[in-house]
Amino acid sequence: MLTLQRLCVAIFLLFLNYNAVLASFGISVESLEVPIGRKFAVLWTSTTDQPQAVDICLNTDTEFIPIGSIQRNDLLAGSVNITLDDSISPSTYTLGIRFPGCSFLLAAEFNNFVVVPPSCGIAPRQHNSRSKVSRAHIG
Secondary structure, eight states: OHHHHHHHHHHHHHHHHHHHHTOOEEEEESOSEEETTOEEEEEEEESOOOOOOEEEEEEOSSOEEEEEEEOOTTOSEEEEEEEOOTTSOSEEEEEEEEOTTOSSOEEEEEEEEEEEOOOSSOOOOOOSTTOOOOOOOOO
């Protein structure tokens, strides 16, 4: 009987923790192509104001690469500036938010986040709807 009570308490605690993890997150970036060494902002939103920290990660098929951290401090939205260093190889990644120890990414809308070699003063291409298109008028 005591084992059954412990099992029920463990399941209850699991559901409490599970609900915290199920918070909805959203992220946005200005461009889905970022050169190594260039700073870019990740804007984030959350449906819960619990002060739990989460990581911003790049994901390959085999590993999570933490590139930043969100310290929520009871906030529902914010921004984190990130600079990719040369330990990140140029490639295509999934960009998302990850609770430490979790085996999947939340807010992983960007499965085509491209890290490119350092640029030589050339602006990266813009790949999403938040991008602005500039037009040149001649004459």
